[in-house]
Each structure stands twice: as structure tokens, then as C-alpha cells.
Amino acid sequence: MSIAVVSFGAVYKWVDEKGGVHYSDKPTDTHKTEEVNIEPGPSPEEIKKASEKAEELKQRFHKEYDSDQLEAEKRLEEKEEQLAQEKQCLEARMQLAVLQELNLPAYRDEQGEFRAKWKYDTYQGNREYLDDAMRASAIEQAREYVIASCVNPDDAKEQELARSKWIRSERCAKHRVELEALERPGSRAVTQDLEKKRRLVKMYCED
Numbered sequence: 001m002s003i004a005v006v007s008f009g010a011v012y013k014w015v016d017e018k019g020g021v022h023y024s025d026k027p028t029d030t031h032k033t034e035e036v037n038i039e040p041g042p043s044p045e046e047i048k049k050a051s052e053k054a055e056e057l058k059q060r061f062h063k064e065y066d067s068d069q070l071e072a073e074k075r076l077e078e079k080e081e082q083l084a085q086e087k088q089c090l091e092a093r094m095q096l097a098v099l100q101e102l103n104l105p106a107y108r109d110e111q112g113e114f115r116a117k118w119k120y121d122t123y124q125g126n127r128e129y130l131d132d133a134m135r136a137s138a139i140e141q142a143r144e145y146v147i148a149s150c151v152n153p154d155d156a157k158e159q160e161l162a163r164s165k166w167i168r169s170e171r172c173a174k175h176r177v178e179l180e181a182l183e184r185p186g187s188r189a190v191t192q193d194l195e196k197k198r199r200l201v202k203m204y205c206e207d
Contacts, residue, residue, distance in 0.1 A: 011036045089150035093162030096142040099135060100163075106130045106138075114138060120170040122177050172205040 012024050012033045027033040042050070095114050099106055104116040107127040114130075115123055130138060147153040179197045182189035 011038055085149065085151075089146070090162055090165070092142065092145040092149040093159055094166040094169075096139065096146055097159065097163035097166050099139045099142055102135075106135055114142075116170075118170075120167075120174040122170075122173045168204055172201070175200040175204055 010025065012027045013021065013036050015021055016031065023036070024033075027035075098114045098116050101116050101118075104118045106114055106116055107129040109115055109123055109127065110125045115121065115127075117127075117129075143153075146159075150158070152158060175197060179194075179201050181187060182194055182197055
């Protein structure tokens with residue numbers, strides 16, 4: 001099939017003896033021809049308007065995309081701030097919970113955090129134990145920290161949840177230390193003890 005390049009005027013189509021299709025700007029006398037109806041292309045004005053419309057849509061898309069991005073970033077920042085506040089609140093409540101365990105001796109570690117001396121205590125650093133007066137003062141300060149850090153500082157249920165989380169974290173730390181000791185080369189730990197300790201670590205350390 002051959003195609004003649006035609007820029008203007010009519011276009012004619014004809015078929016030769018072998019079935020080949022041909023196009024030309026002039027009809028042929030040797031073959032039956034038919035004029036091809038070609039729709040005119042867009043005018044320069046129409047092309048200009050289409051280009052302007054495309055540019056407008058492009059600008060609108062970028063504007064809406066940028067707006068959506070800013071909104072998403074704002075929501076992410078707000079979520080991060082909320083999580084940071086919740087973490088700070090939980091830490092404050094856990095410190096208060098430690099100090100309120102009056103049946104357990106309390107001390108301040110080298111990082112300035114309060115801890116309790118009990119069977120799940122794994123801290124190995126220097127300790128500053130609190131007497132009754134120091135403990136009472138620390139409890140008041142911890143309460144003020146809870147008020148400053150928590151949305152609902154007087155929520156007793158949230159305070160009890162923080163206490164439970166502190167106890168769980170202490171048990172997790174204790175069982176991890178003991179499991180590491182059992183898994184050391186040469187510990188001669190029996191399989192039953194290892195499996196039991198691993199179950200306890202999984203129980204208390206996995207959320």
C-alpha cells in the first residue's frame with residue numbers, strides 16, 4: 001500500500017488488481033476511485049484555546065495537589081504531637097505509680113528516674129534511695145507532671161493502666177535478663193527451662 005503525502009485538497013482512494021490500496025490527490029482513469037471524506041483539523045484558535053485549557057487544568061491540579069500535601073503534612077504533625085504527648089503522659093503516670101507503691105522502697109537512678117526495689121528490679125547502676133519526706137515531695141512533683149502532661153490527669157482508670165504497664169515492663173525486663181543468662185554459651189540450661197522463659201518473655205514483652 002502506498003500513501004501520497006497530501007497537505008491540502010481532496011484525497012482519492014483506489015484499489016489495484018492485486019488488492020493494494022492507494023491514496024492520491026488526483027483521481028485515476030484506470031481504476032475506480034472514490035473521494036475520501038477527511039474531517040478538517042482544529043483551527044489555530046481552537047488549538048490555542050485547548051492549550052490554555054490544558055494549562056489551566058494543570059495549574060489547578062498542582063494547586064490542589066499542593067493543598068492536599070500541606071493538609072496531609074499538617075495531620076501527620078498533629079498525630080506526631082499527639083503521640084508525643086501521650087508518651088509523655090504515660091511516662092509521668094508510670095513515675096507516679098512507682099512512687100505510690102508505698103510497700104516497696106523507692107530510689108532515683110543515675111538518669112534521674114524513679115524506680116522501685118522489688119523482685120523484678122534489674123537496674124545495676126547507682127541508687128539514691130528516698131526517705132519518707134523525699135518520697136512525699138517526689139509524689140507531689142510527679143502529680144504536677146501528670147497534670148502538665150495529660151489531657152485528663154485525674155482519670156483513675158488511666159492511672160491504673162499506667163501502673164499495670166509499668167509492672168509489665170518490669171517483668172519483661174527481668175525475664176529478658178534471665179533468658180539471656182540461660183542462652184549464654186556454657187550455661188547448661190535445660191530445654192524445658194529455656195522454653196518456659198521464652199514463653200514468659202513473649203507474654204510480657206510483646207504488645
